[in-house]
Amino acid sequence: MSHDLREFPMTDSNFEHIRGVAYQRTGIVLGDHKREMVYSRLARRCRVLGVTNFDEYIHILESSEADELSHFVNSITTNLTSFFREGHHFEFLLETVLPEVFDANTATRRVRIWSAGCSTGEEPYSLAITVHKFLKKNVTRYKGWDVKILATDLDSNVLSHGRHGVYRVAGSDGLSAEDRREYFDELDQGNEHELIAKDKIRSLIIFNRLNLLHKWPMKGQFDVIFCRNVVIYFDKETQKVLFDRYANILKDPGYLMIGHSENLHRVTDRFKALGGTRYKKVC
Ligand SMILES: C[S@@+](CC[C@H](N)C(=O)[O-])C[C@H]1O[C@@H](n2cnc3c(N)ncnc32)[C@H](O)[C@@H]1O
Structure with missing residues (x-):
């Protein structure tokens, strides 16, 4: 058993439990190498919920399923994407x-x-x-x-x-200038330009x-x-x-x-x- 001195201690069995829930609910397999990623994403939920360790977090996850489960799922999914990816x-x-x-x-x-x-x-x-x-x-x-x-x-x-x-103009690399003009309205938000x-x-x-x-x-x-x-x-x-x-x-x-x-x-x-x-x- 490892000792964790971070903000929210996460034991081996906490991680096992979390990856079991992730697999069962989403099909996502969280390998050992994903442990740090899981920690940092769920630490945000621990802060929001005001818990002090992952035993408490898991208790909330299991007891108020409907509420915390969707936050849990949203936290563990990886959402990287872009316009015309793999063109x-x-x-x-x-x-x-x-x-x-x-x-x-x-x-x-x-x-x-x-x-x-x-x-x-x-x-x-x-x-x-x-x-x-x-x-x-x-x-x-x-x-x-x-x-x-x-x-x-x-x-x-x-x-x-x-x-x-x-969408932020800055994150819309895959769009050609022509497609941007033709299919999006541009909104000037001060520092940030947005596409609608x-x-x-x-x-x-x-x-x-x-x-x-x-x-x-x-x-x-x-x-x-x-x-x-x-x-x-x-x-x-x-x-x-x-x-x-x-x-x-x-x-x-x-x-x-x-x-x-x-x-x-x-x-x-x-x-x-x-x-x-x-x-x-x-x-
Ligand atoms: C990396 S993104 C891919 C986005 C886009 N298809 C692309 O290639 O750019 C993966 C998406 O799959 C979704 N996902 C993961 N497991 C899922 C499941 N069991 N059912 C539905 N969507 C799921 C995630 O929420 C995430 O938004």
Whole structure:
């Protein structure tokens, strides 16, 4: 047993307990190397709650589940994201995927894209810009189609940021000057310039809280799923179940994009690898 002389002592068994709750509630695996990160993120909660050690924190976590659990989950998720991250996915979407899926949906005139693990919204807004460009180019053909991007995350803080659609200019590197002008209003806040998503992209997105491990409420199927830099925190067993469910909820043709350091090798054979972490459903 280690002795911890920090502001909030965290014993080995406290850490075991915390990582058990994290795994059970989110699927996120917290390895030993994450102990410092967990400490600093949860120390903030200890300060807010006025507790003096992790025994007390865990007691609150377990006793008032509904209240502290969502703060706990929001604290342990990693939300790093950016506009047009892994840009080749958006080029592929515009040039190959959207023409094919729109073509396949002429009977229903309906297209559905899912940003699963959308964080603060940069991914779904990048999807919305790409979809808007495609629709603008094909305006006579696809006018009046029902096109929506579902953006979901487990973390309620990042979701409300996405819903708000306000971003610091300083953190919007992935956006071209042209896209910034076309799809965002700029607000001068003194030292800080902010970008506010325009309605033409905002109206394409629905933000909803969803735990990927739980039952999904969606009734219809999807044409495209972006689930990028999410399963990197999950173990293989959780990934196997999740990708099987993605294959079930995707139409045929259906496309899946995952993060640059993720792969489906030994996880599922229900997708064909197209290179560059782009996949197409095969069965
Ligand atoms: C690193 S961000 C990725 C954001 C974006 N997809 C990207 O690639 O830029 C990972 C997101 O997955 C979310 N997440 C983690 N576990 C989840 C779960 N079980 N259900 C839903 N979202 C989850 C986190 O809250 C976080 O916002």
